[in-house]
Amino acid sequence: MKATCWMGPRTVRVKDVPDPKILNGRDAIVRITSTAICGSDLHLYGHYVPGLKVGDILGHEFMGEVVETGPEVSNLAVGDRVVVPFPIACGACNACKRELYSLCENSNTTAPRAEKLWGHSPAGIFGYSHLLGGYAGGQAEYVRVPFADVGPLKIEDDSLTDEQVLFLSDVLPTGYMGAELCDIRPGDVVAVWGAGTVGQFAALSARLLGAERVVVIDRVARRLEMAREHAGAETLDYEQTDVLAELKDMTGGRGPDACIDAVGLEAHHPAAPLHAYDKAKQFARLETERSHALREAIMSCRNGGTVSIIGVYGGFADKFPIGSVMNRSLTIRTGQCHVHRYMRPLLERITKREIDPTFVITHHLSLDEAPNGYDTFKHDKDECVKVVLHP
Amino acid sequence: MIVKHKGIRLGRALGWFSIALGSAQVLLTERMNRLVGVDGMPTAKALMRGVGVQELTVGAAILNSPRPVGWLWSRVAGDVMHLAMLRAAMGSSGSDRSRVRAAAYAVLGVGVADLVAARALARASSRITEDGATRLRTAITVNRPPEEVYRSWRDFERLPQFMYHLESVQPTEQGRWHWVARAPAGKTVEWDAEIVEDRPGEVVAWRSLEGGDVDTCGLVRFAPATGDRGTEVVVEMEYTPPGGRAGAVAAKLFGESPEQQVRDDLRRFKQVMETGEVVRSDGSPEGSTTHRQLKQRPAQPVG
Numbered sequence: 001m002k003a004t005c006w007m008g009p010r011t012v013r014v015k016d017v018p019d020p021k022i023l024n025g026r027d028a029i030v031r032i033t034s035t036a037i038c039g040s041d042l043h044l045y046g047h048y049v050p051g052l053k054v055g056d057i058l059g060h061e062f063m064g065e066v067v068e069t070g071p072e073v074s075n076l077a078v079g080d081r082v083v084v085p086f087p088i089a090c091g092a093c094n095a096c097k098r099e100l101y102s103l104c105e106n107s108n109t110t111a112p113r114a115e116k117l118w119g120h121s122p123a124g125i126f127g128y129s130h131l132l133g134g135y136a137g138g139q140a141e142y143v144r145v146p147f148a149d150v151g152p153l154k155i156e157d158d159s160l161t162d163e164q165v166l167f168l169s170d171v172l173p174t175g176y177m178g179a180e181l182c183d184i185r186p187g188d189v190v191a192v193w194g195a196g197t198v199g200q201f202a203a204l205s206a207r208l209l210g211a212e213r214v215v216v217i218d219r220v221a222r223r224l225e226m227a228r229e230h231a232g233a234e235t236l237d238y239e240q241t242d243v244l245a246e247l248k249d250m251t252g253g254r255g256p257d258a259c260i261d262a263v264g265l266e267a268h269h270p271a272a273p274l275h276a277y278d279k280a281k282q283f284a285r286l287e288t289e290r291s292h293a294l295r296e297a298i299m300s301c302r303n304g305g306t307v308s309i310i311g312v313y314g315g316f317a318d319k320f321p322i323g324s325v326m327n328r329s330l331t332i333r334t335g336q337c338h339v340h341r342y343m344r345p346l347l348e349r350i351t352k353r354e355i356d357p358t359f360v361i362t363h364h365l366s367l368d369e370a371p372n373g374y375d376t377f378k379h380d381k382d383e384c385v386k387v388v389l390h391p
Numbered sequence: 392m393i394v395k396h397k398g399i400r401l402g403r404a405l406g407w408f409s410i411a412l413g414s415a416q417v418l419l420t421e422r423m424n425r426l427v428g429v430d431g432m433p434t435a436k437a438l439m440r441g442v443g444v445q446e447l448t449v450g451a452a453i454l455n456s457p458r459p460v461g462w463l464w465s466r467v468a469g470d471v472m473h474l475a476m477l478r479a480a481m482g483s484s485g486s487d488r489s490r491v492r493a494a495a496y497a498v499l500g501v502g503v504a505d506l507v508a509a510r511a512l513a514r515a516s517s518r519i520t521e522d523g524a525t526r527l528r529t530a531i532t533v534n535r536p537p538e539e540v541y542r543s544w545r546d547f548e549r550l551p552q553f554m555y556h557l558e559s560v561q562p563t564e565q566g567r568w569h570w571v572a573r574a575p576a577g578k579t580v581e582w583d584a585e586i587v588e589d590r591p592g593e594v595v596a597w598r599s600l601e602g603g604d605v606d607t608c609g610l611v612r613f614a615p616a617t618g619d620r621g622t623e624v625v626v627e628m629e630y631t632p633p634g635g636r637a638g639a640v641a642a643k644l645f646g647e648s649p650e651q652q653v654r655d656d657l658r659r660f661k662q663v664m665e666t667g668e669v670v671r672s673d674g675s676p677e678g679s680t681t682h683r684q685l686k687q688r689p690a691q692p693v694g
Contacts, residue, residue: 003691005689005691017691017692017694018691018692018693018694019692019694020692021692021693021694023671023676023693024668024670024671025667025668026666026667026668053674053687053688053689053690054689055689055690055691056689056690056691057673057690057691072667090662090665090666090670091666092534092665092666093534093661093665093666094532094534094620094621097534105661105665106661106662106665106666106670107670109670109671109672109674109675109678109679109683110672110674110675110679110683110684110687111658111679112651112654112655112679112681112684113684124672127690129690130674130687130690133672133674133675134672134673134674134675134687134688134689134690135672135673135674135690136673136690136691136692137690144673144692146670146671146672147666
């Protein structure tokens with residue numbers, strides 16, 4: 001089968017690889033009909049995440065048709081249409097029982113590696129390096145799905161297109177959880193750093209969860225416009241204004257009640273010297289993150305407010321404003337999205353037309369064009385926001 | 392189990408000694424040179440100051456480190472270097488031979504102390520004892536009741552299903568068990584063991600019998616985990632592989648850490664108890680093993 005393989009920093013190629021096989025009794029094999037490139041795939045593309053091997057198949061946002069099931073799978077049948085969540089969860093460990101699916105204690109087969117870096121290991125993830133299990137990803141024609149009796153969500157309504165439900169695999173629940181972590185009360189002002197797909201959905205979700213005002217911060221005009229149009233957000237261009245000062249003015253000097261970091265480790269800083277500082281340290285591996293957006297989110301947050309981190313980070317950040325956090329009673333809430341928790345409720349909202357996630361898609365490409373897709377996405381070409389691939 | 396104070400006091404004393412000596416060498420360079428008998432040599436001042444800085448650095452490092460094994464070894468290396476320097480000084484005109492000789496004896500004396508401290512501290516923190524026995528202790532929580540976990544563990548014949556370093560476990564007469572395990576370099580080792588303590592749902596303890604390839608004893612405790620989270624399984628064991636201490640060190644060099652193996656075994660035990668199977672990925676198609684942590688397959692189907 002064809003699959004998008006990581007071949008080195010900034011190099012992906014579509015190669016011919018063996019078809020997946022059933023390895024565990026609870027596996028299923030899915031023929032992929034649609035799959036997306038995620039902002040966090042770009043961290044792999046740029047080799048900011050350790051533990052990649054040449055030949056790794058990427059992709060953790062995918063859906064398709066079940067073509068084979070293992071002997072222990074009774075909830076799915078061949079022909080079922082499913083969306084697959086990106087964390088792999090067994091359903092039986094303490095973490096899964098507590099609905100902390102991205103912390104599954106059994107699915108990461110390379111747990112010792114993750115433990116060395118992070119103290120303990122989270123769940124395995126599709127196509128996201130050998131730190132998190134070394135599972136083949138879904139930017140391919142077929143994929144092996146472990147614990148198919150726990151993860152995949154059946155889509156029974158044929159009137160829903162792939163585009164409408166594909167994002168239940170990752171970005172929509174991630175944005176939603178980012179907003180949920182803010183514990184939004186009526187009257188709250190929520191600020192979102194990053195107007196990529198996750199930021200768009202976080203802003204949208206903040207509105208749905210009752211925020212009175214949502215402010216989205218980015219520098220790409222198309223993305224800011226998207227946020228205004230689809231999330232009813234106010235926007236700030238951080239290259240044109242001083243975000244900290246603006247947010248204070250917009251909130252009577254208080255700062256937003258909650259701040260969502262939907263940017264993560266490849267943050268950009270408008271002041272060239274500071275950006276150069278972070279980039280240089282990152283290059284020399286003296287720090288592994290560029291956490292400018294997070295620093296700003298923390299500094300902007302009102303006293304006693306909440307900072308919700310859903311942008312991906314991997315290692316260690318420099319100059320973290322812990323003083324600001326401690327002295328001002330901030331709450332930090334974070335985590336890789338526990339997707340399984342949100343899939344059904346969000347599917348219902350989509351079916352009821354309360355949410356239409358398709359607005360973020362700017363590019364439809366065939367699987368063969370994946371390298372192009374990565375390049376376009378990485379360099380913001382052609383006003384790219386979200387690339388969907390069709391094998 | 393692990394003795395901590397041995398070597399620490401001596402190590403700290405040597406750290407302070409380094410600071411004192413280094414300070415004298417940097418601040419009272421002329422006096423020190425006269426004392427050692429090299430004040431007639433042209434490069435003496437620069438060299439003495441250099442050595443002084445070196446002593447200060449090492450001294451500070453030793454005092455700041457909770458386990459300064461490496462720094463103590465570097466003191467030993469430094470002593471060897473200083474002896475060489477003094478030897479060179481002996482052959483040069485402008486040196487006071489009797490003083491240089493005395494200084495050399497002093498360095499030798501301190502060198503012995505450094506060696507003793509380094510070895511004592513290294514041994515005290517190592518999990519490999521004098522006779523090559525490896526001690527380890529590790530724990531995992533399994534989301535199942537203690538009686539069920541105990542029963543699965545107690546079914547020794549099934550252990551090789553998820554304890555990959557075991558080839559087979561068979562009951563023999565008299566309630567004993569014959570174990571066959573994989574050893575480094577493709578060999579196998581065998582031994583007989585008897586159960587020393589057996590309290591269902593609580594503990595199993597065993598001891599190997601004379602005449603086997605491996606000397607081992609250990610116990611597994613099963614206790615309810617707080618917060619209704621199942622069972623805490625704590626494994627404590629000691630084992631001496633063939634080859635004694637040399638064998639244990641060699642095994643470590645080949646990357647076969649017994650501690651890591653037992654941890655991986657426990658991880659797979661938990662997977663079987665909670666999910667029914669050993670979990671496989673494309674990078675680790677046999678399931679999580681010590682070997683596979685380093686040598687992952689690419690994340691592609693096996694084919």
